Amino acid sequence: MATYTLRVNGRTYTTDVAPDTPLLWVLRDHLRLTGTKYACGVAACGACTVHLDGAAVRSCVMPVSAVGNAAVTTIEGLSEKGDHPVQRAWDEVDVPQCGYCQAGQIMTAAALLQRNPNPGDEEIEQAMSGNLCRCGAYHRIRDAVKLAAKKG
Amino acid sequence: MQSSSTYSRRDFLKNSALIGGGLFLGFDMLGSGRFDAAVANSAAGLEGAFDFNAYLSINSDGTATIFSPNPEVGQGVKTSFPMTVAEELDFDWKLVKVVQAPLDTVKFERQVAGGSQSTPHSWKRLRQAGATARRMLMEAAAKRWGVDVATCKTDKGVVRHPSGKQATYGELAAEAAKIAPPADVPLKDPKDFRIIGTFVRNVDNHDILTGKPIYGMDFYREGMLIAMIQHPPAFGMKLKSLDGAAAKAMPGIVDVVSFKNNVAVVGKTTWEVMKAREAVKAEYEKEADLESTADHDRIFKELMAGGETQVKRKDGDTAAAFAAAAKIVEAEFQCPFLSHAPMEPMNFFADVRGDRAELIGPVQTPQSARDQIAKLLNIPAENITLQLMRIGGGFGRRLRPDYALETAELSSIIKAPVKVIWTREDDMTGGIYRPAARYRFRAALDKAGNITGYELRGVGINAGNPVRENNFPAGAVPNVLIEAVDHKSPITTGPWRAPITNFLAGAEQTFFDEVAEAAGKDPVTMRLELFRQAQPPLNNEGKPTYDPQRFIKVIELAAEKSGWFKKRKKGVHLGFSVYYSHLTYVAQVAEVVKRKGKVSLQKVYCAVDCGIVVNKSGALNQVVGSIVDGLGHAMYGQLTFKDGEPEQKNFNTYRLIRINEIPEVEVYFVDNGIDPTGLGEPALPPLSGAVANALYKATGKRVRNQPFAAEGNGMEGIL
Ligand code: FES
Numbered sequence: 014m015a016t017y018t019l020r021v022n023g024r025t026y027t028t029d030v031a032p033d034t035p036l037l038w039v040l041r042d043h044l045r046l047t048g049t050k051y052a053c054g055v056a057a058c059g060a061c062t063v064h065l066d067g068a069a070v071r072s073c074v075m076p077v078s079a080v081g082n083a084a085v086t087t088i089e090g091l092s093e094k095g096d097h098p099v100q101r102a103w104d105e106v107d108v109p110q111c112g113y114c115q116a117g118q119i120m121t122a123a124a125l126l127q128r129n130p131n132p133g134d135e136e137i138e139q140a141m142s143g144n145l146c147r148c149g150a151y152h153r154i155r156d157a158v159k160l161a162a163k164k165g
Numbered sequence: 166m167q168s169s170s171t172y173s174r175r176d177f178l179k180n181s182a183l184i185g186g187g188l189f190l191g192f193d194m195l196g197s198g199r200f201d202a203a204v205a206n207s208a209a210g211l212e213g214a215f216d217f218n219a220y221l222s223i224n225s226d227g228t229a230t231i232f233s234p235n236p237e238v239g240q241g242v243k244t245s246f247p248m249t250v251a252e253e254l255d256f257d258w259k260l261v262k263v264v265q266a267p268l269d270t271v272k273f274e275r276q277v278a279g280g281s282q283s284t285p286h287s288w289k290r291l292r293q294a295g296a297t298a299r300r301m302l303m304e305a306a307a308k309r310w311g312v313d314v315a316t317c318k319t320d321k322g323v324v325r326h327p328s329g330k331q332a333t334y335g336e337l338a339a340e341a342a343k344i345a346p347p348a349d350v351p352l353k354d355p356k357d358f359r360i361i362g363t364f365v366r367n368v369d370n371h372d373i374l375t376g377k378p379i380y381g382m383d384f385y386r387e388g389m390l391i392a393m394i395q396h397p398p399a400f401g402m403k404l405k406s407l408d409g410a411a412a413k414a415m416p417g418i419v420d421v422v423s424f425k426n427n428v429a430v431v432g433k434t435t436w437e438v439m440k441a442r443e444a445v446k447a448e449y450e451k452e453a454d455l456e457s458t459a460d461h462d463r464i465f466k467e468l469m470a471g472g473e474t475q476v477k478r479k480d481g482d483t484a485a486a487f488a489a490a491a492k493i494v495e496a497e498f499q500c501p502f503l504s505h506a507p508m509e510p511m512n513f514f515a516d517v518r519g520d521r522a523e524l525i526g527p528v529q530t531p532q533s534a535r536d537q538i539a540k541l542l543n544i545p546a547e548n549i550t551l552q553l554m555r556i557g558g559g560f561g562r563r564l565r566p567d568y569a570l571e572t573a574e575l576s577s578i579i580k581a582p583v584k585v586i587w588t589r590e591d592d593m594t595g596g597i598y599r600p601a602a603r604y605r606f607r608a609a610l611d612k613a614g615n616i617t618g619y620e621l622r623g624v625g626i627n628a629g630n631p632v633r634e635n636n637f638p639a640g641a642v643p644n645v646l647i648e649a650v651d652h653k654s655p656i657t658t659g660p661w662r663a664p665i666t667n668f669l670a671g672a673e674q675t676f677f678d679e680v681a682e683a684a685g686k687d688p689v690t691m692r693l694e695l696f697r698q699a700q701p702p703l704n705n706e707g708k709p710t711y712d713p714q715r716f717i718k719v720i721e722l723a724a725e726k727s728g729w730f731k732k733r734k735k736g737v738h739l740g741f742s743v744y745y746s747h748l749t750y751v752a753q754v755a756e757v758v759k760r761k762g763k764v765s766l767q768k769v770y771c772a773v774d775c776g777i778v779v780n781k782s783g784a785l786n787q788v789v790g791s792i793v794d795g796l797g798h799a800m801y802g803q804l805t806f807k808d809g810e811p812e813q814k815n816f817n818t819y820r821l822i823r824i825n826e827i828p829e830v831e832v833y834f835v836d837n838g839i840d841p842t843g844l845g846e847p848a849l850p851p852l853s854g855a856v857a858n859a860l861y862k863a864t865g866k867r868v869r870n871q872p873f874a875a876e877g878n879g880m881e882g883i884l
């Protein structure tokens with residue numbers, strides 16, 4: 014066990030866990046931020062996507078010991094009121110079916126738009142192709158990314 | 166009305182028991198014998214709420230709470246059901262708050278999510294719930310104003326009288342709730358619908374999009390433990406011995422216990438439990454055949470040739486038809502096992518104490534889960550509460566509550582509240598798969614190309630009945646023979662989105678394409694001919710099993726929208742498919758383009774007859790989602806076995822379709838005003854047929870076995 018001080022969604026948390034504990038489980042079990050989802054644990058689906066200093070990472074394979082000083086943003090911290098352009102676009106397009114993958118989709122999309130405010134179709138597909146949606150909501154995910162880009 | 170805000174719900178429950186002959190008492194979550202959390206969860210915000218029936222209460226602040234009884238698994242009932250109630254209530258949708266109802270077998274019937282049956286089952290009762298409450302509000306207003314109720318009208322939550330008097334539902338709720346619910350209240354004419362048929366967004370969007378703890382996986386209760394359960398590594402194996410000492414000594418681990426063939430590692434946090442699992446020393450031994458995929462291929466061959474055969478349908482004399490045939494068409498089709506792989510892995514919470522149990526989690530069949538747990542633990546069903554969480558996908562997997570049972574059993578053994586979590590690997594190797602099956606179709610044609618005989622032999626591995634003997638082409642062909650063979654295997658199976666037809670339909674529709682070609686007919690024209698002469702068989706209730714006119718309508722609509730009979734650009738190839746399942750008719754046309762030798766699936770046109778579309782948004786989500794699902798699994802899905810052990814264990818080897826692989830999809834609904842039927846499944850079955858038929862036109866190659874993109878098939882890269 015070791016003590017880690019994490020910066021998550023603008024707050025500071027101290028937690029005592031084994032160094033190899035994935036950030037995902039620190040968020041979910043220790044900080045009770047369960048918006049970040051578990052679905053594969055092997056970086057194959059994107060459900061656990063969070064931002065580390067603004068970049069999208071798979072928290073299920075990121076040991077807490079590797080987070081260091083980086084600012085972690087989870088779906089709970091993407092915006093204060095749930096009104097980030099990506100969240101608003103997701104609502105307007107009504108993307109969710111079961112909804113379980115959507116936190117990861119949103120975090121990936123938000124990181125993409127941060128980097129590239131006007132992505133083309135191929136860039137969107139490329140950036141989003143690491144995120145599985147078992148319900149097959151891909152058309153609306155694509156449409157929502159485009160709408161979010163417009164909303165800026 | 167001021168007094169209503171001080172009128173507590175608890176008082177109301179008491180009073181209505183005295184006064185309200187026949188009035189539902191609402192959700193008695195406040196009753197004795199319930200656990201504290203349930204009270205806290207459900208009673209919150211219900212001050213000043215007046216229950217009109219099991220589905221609905223009107224709040225003195227002018228809002229309405231509509232209870233959604235069925236599990237929400239992504240099929241959208243938590244939005245479409247309340248829309249239906251609100252429509253007949255004549256209420257402002259913006260003022261509706263939707264609450265997931267817990268399992269309550271007294272108030273609700275069929276709290277099940279499965280078979281696309283929620284909508285047809287509930288349509289009338291939901292409308293009546295809204296209409297009855299609306300009538301009670303009108304009567305309360307009429308009484309208050311001393312006018313004839315027939316002169317009152319409602320308008321989005323307000324009762325109005327021509328004299329200019331008006332009152333909101335919230336103002337009338339306290340008085341209205343005391344009125345005995347009238348019987349046989351007339352329902353709206355569908356042409357007056359304002360909410361039904363519009364694009365209404367998912368009521369849980371805000372919670373989903375901001376990461377609120379709404380799924381079973383997210384459930385947390387102070388003091389609960391986390392457990393994982395290891396099952397035997399292969400089907401046909403059982404637990405022989407367990408040494409849990411090393412695992413138990415790991416940090417954060419509370420206990421390692423075994424029951425039945427399960428080894429449960431119980432601890433404080435997920436990661437600690439995951440790590441300790443690796444230290445479990447369990448030995449397993451063989452108790453039945455350890456089957457491999459190669460064995461299944463052999464079994465299919467043997468049982469196609471012979472074996473214990475059930476004749477499911479026999480019309481006329483196919484032997485004579487085939488003996489007299491001018492041409493015979495024959496083809497075989499095979500599909501592998503599939504995992505349901507919902508994004509949210511199996512999980513459940515149970516707190517079993519003595520002869521009571523509190524259950525919380527995702528399950529498509531809550532009543533069956535509760536009853537099975539009551540039996541398993543030998544406690545009365547009425548001592549068990551079950552709270553439903555939003556479900557992160559099911560596709561049929563959560564119709565089987567095995568994970569809920571093992572959670573309850575574990576809680577009773579360790580005498581503690583516990584949440585069991587399956588890893589993805591547990592989920593993918595844990596069984597209850599879509600069964601593998603093989604089909605042989607034969608058709609006899611006369612000189613004019615008419616189908617005179619049709620034979621289908623289906624062989625399934627734990628598939629139950631692998632055929633659908635009452636569906637088309639029964640009734641459209643004079644001589645029909647349908648046979649089924651089932652091989653019993655230790656590999657467990659269960660319903661997977663559109664059970665059986667998820668593969669059978671596409672195979673059948675590919676076969677019909679082959680028949681049309683042999684008959685020298687256009688595939689769409691041939692189907693129209695068949696439906697024009699069809700006399701569908703009758704079901705147990707004496708009703709036709711399908712409606713040829715509705716079939717014809719979707720066929721024509723899909724043909725028109727896809728330009729089937731128009732001249733096409735060079736390199737553009739269309740494939741057709743049509744299927745009826747779960748009371749809904751779906752025709753699809755796949756458009757494949759071949760340019761410079763490269764073949765790609767560009768578009769799917771889809772015509773749907775599900776009667777009235779309740780929620781435009783939800784309906785489109787289901788249809789498009791089913792198409793993407795059907796396509797992905799037809800192309801890539803397969804779970805193979807080596808000595809009883811699944812060879813794919815996670816998404817890195819079990820391939821699912823991704824966003825860069827989807828074709829464009831155009832969806833058209835037939836507008837016929839018929840009562841609505843479900844959409845969770847029906848757009849999936851025909852899809853693989855349309856794709857296979859289009860691929861054939863473009864490549865000259867028939868793909869009959871799934872996955873289409875299997876090695877050496879040349880189909881990789883078409884998406
Ligand atoms: S859970 Fe991390 S990528 Fe799937």
Ligand code: FES
Nearest residue numbers: 111112146147148
């Ligand atoms: S919405 Fe269900 S997995 Fe994406």
